[in-house]
Amino acid sequence: MTKQQSAQLPQKNVTNYCFVYFYRQEREFFMFQRISVRIAIVVSAFAIIMITTVFFFTIYKMGNSISEIQTRGKESSIIGAKSVGTIIENAISFKILTKIDFFDSQFVPLKNTEPQEYETKFDRFLNGALSPIFHEYLQNKDVVYARAVDLNGYVPVKTIIDKKLQNPVIDASGKQILLDDRTNKASLDDKKGLVQIYSDDNDITITEFSAPIYVQGMRWGTFFVGYKNYPAANLSTFFTPLLLIEYIIFLIVAILVIFLSVNYFLTPIAQLSKMTSSAADGNIDEEISVAGNSDLSDLGRTINRLRISMKVAIERLSIN
Secondary structure, eight states, X not given: OOHHHHHHHHHHHHHHHHHHHHHHHHHHHXXXXXXXXXXXXXXXXXXXXXXXXXXXXXXXXXXXXXXXXXXXXHHHHHHHHHHHHHHHHHHHHTTSSXXXXXXXXXXXXXXXXXXXXXXXXXXXXXXXXXXXXXXXXXXXXXXXXXXXXXXXXXXXXXXXXXXXXXXXXXXXXXXXXXXXXXXXXHHHOOOTTEEEEEEOTTSOEEEEEEEEEEETTXXXXXXXXXXXXXXXXXXXXXXXXXXXXXXXHHHHHHHHHHHHHHHHHHHHHHHHHHHHHHHHTTOTTSOOOOSSSSHHHHHHHHHHHHHHHHHHHHHHHHHO
16 A cells, blocks of 8 residues: 555545534434424424413303302392292282282373383382382492383382482383393293393393292292393303404414524524534535524534544645
């Protein structure tokens, strides 16, 4: 073997070593890039699971809270219905009026009233007897009305008079016969604590609770109590399509932020991979460096020192 051949052999071995080294480095950095995508996907999936879990757990808790509040609203109508029934039964027992009087369906039109108002045998008594009950309900600032309605839709109490009231409260529906769908539905329903939601003439959402009134085992009518600013009566009024759209948008934004953040923090790795790939192709004159003072910067400086050492070794072998 000649001197020239023996010089070429080490040079060839060094070149092969450099190529293998940079090839391995290149594979490692490309692997990092693939791992970064996997990390982004895993983190995104984890974030989606966590956000979805929190979202539905919140809905579950809110559903329980709404259910509890709704139960209290139903109970208020049931208590009112029982109170009215008890007052009527006591009046019958004390012979203030007869049972036939309370079930009177002969409504006498009052003159010069618009909408048309009526009177019966029992409305004068109930106006005085029920006023304190209605007044207690109206103490709640969110209660719009509390009223008793017989099976014909007649509202016997118009003027709520109580000793605690400086001025009487007027029920705009008093002395009238209500034939609206809500009243008819409640009259036909024996469910205790029926819930109906509607918007009044002022576009205020009213949550109305109603319960049947029984007198000596017979259905006399219905007790109504209407609330404004009342929490959603069920989840269907809370879980709206708009809320679902907002949730989807939030997930999309969260995923984008995750991918952009991963890309931002792994950009130095991509830069380092590009430079080592260039060195593996034989361009060992280009400096390998990563800006900053991170671990990647230290790795870049280490690889650059290795590049310089290899360059010096190759130059020495070339001279020899």
